[in-house]
Amino acid sequence: MAKFYSVGVGAGDGSYITLGALRALEKADIIAVPVKKSGEKSTALEIIRKEFDTDKKEILELEFPMSSDDKTRQLSRGAAAEKIISALDNGKNIAMITLGDVSVYSTCSYVHKAVKDAGHEMEIIPGITSFCAAADKAQISLCEGNESVAIIPSLKSANLEKYIDDFDTIVIMKAGKDTDAIYNILKRHGLEHNAVVSSCIGMENELIEPIQRHKEYGYFTTVIVKH
Amino acid sequence: MAKFYSVGVGAGDGSYITLGALRALEKADIIAVPVKKSGEKSTALEIIRKEFDTDKKEILELEFPMSSDDKTRQLSRGAAAEKIISALDNGKNIAMITLGDVSVYSTCSYVHKAVKDAGHEMEIIPGITSFCAAADKAQISLCEGNESVAIIPSLKSANLEKYIDDFDTIVIMKAGKDTDAIYNILKRHGLEHNAVVSSCIGMENELIEPIQRHKEYGYFTTVIVKH
Incomplete structure (x- = not known):
């Protein structure tokens, strides 16, 4: 069959x-x-x-x-x-x-x-998720010991505000168009230096860098906030 | 070098x-x-x-x-x-x-x-995480479209109560000793039929089953709650 x-x-x-x-x-x-x-x-x-x-x-x-x-x-x-x-x-x-x-x-x-x-x-x-690949490339641990992780789609990035105190790590998927908005939320919490943008992991145009203002990325973009 | x-x-x-x-x-x-x-x-x-x-x-x-x-x-x-x-x-x-x-x-x-x-x-x-392997074996989607996922260690399973309304999916790692406590929390929310226990995924003693009362599992145990 x-x-x-x-x-x-x-x-x-x-x-x-x-x-x-x-x-x-x-x-x-x-x-x-x-x-x-x-x-x-x-x-x-x-x-x-x-x-x-x-x-x-x-x-x-x-x-x-x-x-x-x-x-x-x-x-x-x-x-x-x-x-x-x-x-x-x-x-x-x-x-x-x-x-x-x-x-x-x-x-x-x-x-x-x-x-x-x-x-x-x-x-x-099963396959390797983009957020695991991104964390491993950026040499960040997503969670250890007693830590928790929230995975949210960019459409719900407003929830970042809500979860930021409760979770040690927040992964925002499909975040290419929203990094500016995410940066602003993080800045209000003094966390703008705690986020890494990863885009097109493993592809020719792979990019891993700290989050910054006034920049847009493509579809395969993930932001990892870790504090 | x-x-x-x-x-x-x-x-x-x-x-x-x-x-x-x-x-x-x-x-x-x-x-x-x-x-x-x-x-x-x-x-x-x-x-x-x-x-x-x-x-x-x-x-x-x-x-x-x-x-x-x-x-x-x-x-x-x-x-x-x-x-x-x-x-x-x-x-x-x-x-x-x-x-x-x-x-x-x-x-x-x-x-x-x-x-x-x-x-x-x-x-x-990077490697395949146990929660992806478990979801794929159980043929459950962890998240789609606008959905969010919380990944918490069992030690923090009390937080299940806190996150249950906000997240579409909650993954509780290392949950072997706490499935009874998790069941009771889920029951209070009418969600006791929405959780799958997976243990030793891919190993000889692999087990995937609905969560139930009065049962303990080993170290490699993950609970996925989906609603």
């Missing part, structure tokens, strides 16, 4: 790929690749190509447009699930690749549920 | 080892292995032996006794750092292995600082 592998490929560096991910890719007939738009490049596919020859595999694009419209998102998820289930029904093993870890801010849940509801076997292969 | 690699080997399954971890092990002359007591087995060493032949490597035990006494802890950390720095001074590459990810509840910070202070080059290799 065909099997569905939902594979975390880690942050931007091919060296973050696990042995389990490689084995799932080997078993797969089809590698399913989420893209924003058909024909556009996939960072996850670029990562696995650093370490795995995809030439003998069929590449199946799944379009997930960046949209805040619920209807558009539902339609694209439905279409992706349908493509995958149809291939599984035809006896093909599929590995769907995702940046980072599948359980952390990926959009895979809908597809997972659909695959399970259709009665197919599924395995999720 | 000799280099120090601090290597996360992931949770209990050898398949969680990354390509980067394997390469660091290959480059190492010495594999440094934290143990509770000299001669005792090391889970991290058992994991890498599933996928890597350690026969040609020197194994260096670092004793980190489980102790709440600050002085004992300081002494063992100091002794570990000294052994490592001495080997690096002698031109040996060292890979120190740690379960999960190095930045998440490991006790490596002291050694990292000492190695850097001694002027040696250091690289941290």
Whole structure:
């Protein structure tokens, strides 16, 4: 019976790929690749190509447009699930690749549920999250002993104010457009020197630097506040 | 010049080892292995032996006794750092292995600082955290879209009460002895059916089950509360 592998490929560096991910890719007939738009490049596919020859595999694009419209998102998820289930029904093993870890801010849940509801076997292969990769590159410990960590998406960066006293570490994901706002909140707490911005970890344009005013970053940006 | 690699080997399954971890092990002359007591087995060493032949490597035990006494802890950390720095001074590459990810509840910070202070080059290799492995095995998403996650150590499980309304997901690490207390807090919030206990993920005695009353688990136990 065909099997569905939902594979975390880690942050931007091919060296973050696990042995389990490689084995799932080997078993797969089809590698399913989420893209924003058909024909556009996939960072996850670029990562696995650093370490795995995809030439003998069929590449199946799944379009997930960046949209805040619920209807558009539902339609694209439905279409992706349908493509995958149809291939599984035809006896093909599929590995769907995702940046980072599948359980952390990926959009895979809908597809997972659909695959399970259709009665197919599924395995999720963990990946290195961007915040672990960032902390390790910056040589910061996220937590030790009795410490706690909050992981919040940038959209909720206002909550930074709320959590700052309770948590030893706050990780703000997808923070590229909000570093200025985050800087200002931190400054009010005297913590503007306690935050590191990491962007595109493991990629060519990787950047790790102290947070600063009036700067914007791209999509793959994480801020780690540690005090 | 000799280099120090601090290597996360992931949770209990050898398949969680990354390509980067394997390469660091290959480059190492010495594999440094934290143990509770000299001669005792090391889970991290058992994991890498599933996928890597350690026969040609020197194994260096670092004793980190489980102790709440600050002085004992300081002494063992100091002794570990000294052994490592001495080997690096002698031109040996060292890979120190740690379960999960190095930045998440490991006790490596002291050694990292000492190695850097001694002027040696250091690289941290990220690993799969137990909570990602647990979520993926249980097929739960830790966070999606606008959701937030709190990661707390069991010692602070009283904070569960405090965070339960604010966070979509709460991960309680090292929760083996506290699942009963956690169950009772969850029950007060009508959330006793929203928590999964995972223990020894990827190991022979792996266990994933709904939280329940009057049960204790071992050291490698994580509770994920999701609502």
